[in-house]
Amino acid sequence: MAIIGSYLKKHTEALVKDVGIEPACAVTGKSKATLGRYYSDNDEHADRFMPIDAVAQLEEVASYPHVTAALAELRGVGLSFENRPNNARRSGGVNSDVIALSQRFAMLMAEYQQSIEDGRISVNEAKRLLKETTLLQQVLVDMKLNLEDEAS
Structure with a gap:
């Protein structure tokens, strides 16, 4: 506990x-x-x-x-949180989602490289990594929604 x-x-x-x-x-x-x-x-x-x-x-x-x-x-439950209107989702389809995913992942890796340079990740660095991870997650949610749209 x-x-x-x-x-x-x-x-x-x-x-x-x-x-x-x-x-x-x-x-x-x-x-x-x-x-x-x-x-x-x-x-x-x-x-x-x-x-x-x-x-x-x-x-x-x-x-x-x-x-x-x-x-x-x-509890091992995943939440999908969007702090934006539904119509604010990118409408470029899966191809643009793949590009956005690549870009966001590159941003996360760049932030990680900068954070680990001194051999440890500080609290502020962890917060920045968490923010980048959350943004990456949002791209994945957008991609999932676009794939569901195309599948139906």
């Missing part, structure tokens, strides 16, 4: 920081100290987690559903 708790706390922190601490306080009606306790790794706060209604409120204004995605990953 300690590993799961730590994992959820890291994603809770990412959610709060995504929204911003002041706006998160306004959205949830919680104080900075209370929000901080929800993602604190101190032993005294080990059993304290953000209530699900507060998670839902924050994820509604966040750029990504951090805690929901973490819960899904813990």
